Amino acid sequence: MAAKEKDKDLNDLFLDTLKDVYYAEKQILRALPKMAKAAHSDKLRAAFEKHHGETEDQVGRLEQIFEMIDKPARGKTCDAIQGLLDEGKEIMEEYKGSEALDAGMLAAAQAVEHYEISRYGTLKQWAQQLGMNDTVRLLDETLQEEKKTDEALTSLAEASVNLAAAA
Ligand SMILES: [Fe+2]
Numbered sequence: 001m002a003a004k005e006k007d008k009d010l011n012d013l014f015l016d017t018l019k020d021v022y023y024a025e026k027q028i029l030r031a032l033p034k035m036a037k038a039a040h041s042d043k044l045r046a047a048f049e050k051h052h053g054e055t056e057d058q059v060g061r062l063e064q065i066f067e068m069i070d071k072p073a074r075g076k077t078c079d080a081i082q083g084l085l086d087e088g089k090e091i092m093e094e095y096k097g098s099e100a101l102d103a104g105m106l107a108a109a110q111a112v113e114h115y116e117i118s119r120y121g122t123l124k125q126w127a128q129q130l131g132m133n134d135t136v137r138l139l140d141e142t143l144q145e146e147k148k149t150d151e152a153l154t155s156l157a158e159a160s161v162n163l164a165a166a167a
């Protein structure tokens, strides 16, 4: 992109943020199997595995969007997601074998979902403003998936994982 800083517009911002979330999803795709493997609770493991499959679809949707706007699918390093995933990794190391491990991983996973919900909410809003209707539809599909995942993790936390940590 050759646009000078002052000439940049909402299209540039949309593309930059799309690259950011594309990078994030790819990192999440690598982290989820490790989290599933570390989980003690079968239900938490199943939730991570299910979301891994959904994340593959989400990467595919982002690639469709890149194609629609005629840009190569390319990620842009996102320090925010890197930091969140590093924190999750830290919990996996520091709470290995502990009863509180699942509660910690669950909380880390929810922080990631909230990050994604924020990003997809913004992208959807901008796509609406830019009149990109097909893109809005794809972004909304992913946004709803992220929200459902967050809700599922909340129910899991309330129902069992946090109880096990407190026992
Ligand atoms: Fe995602």
Ligand SMILES: [Fe+2]
Binding pocket: 051, 112, 113, 116, 146, 149
């Ligand atoms: Fe997600």
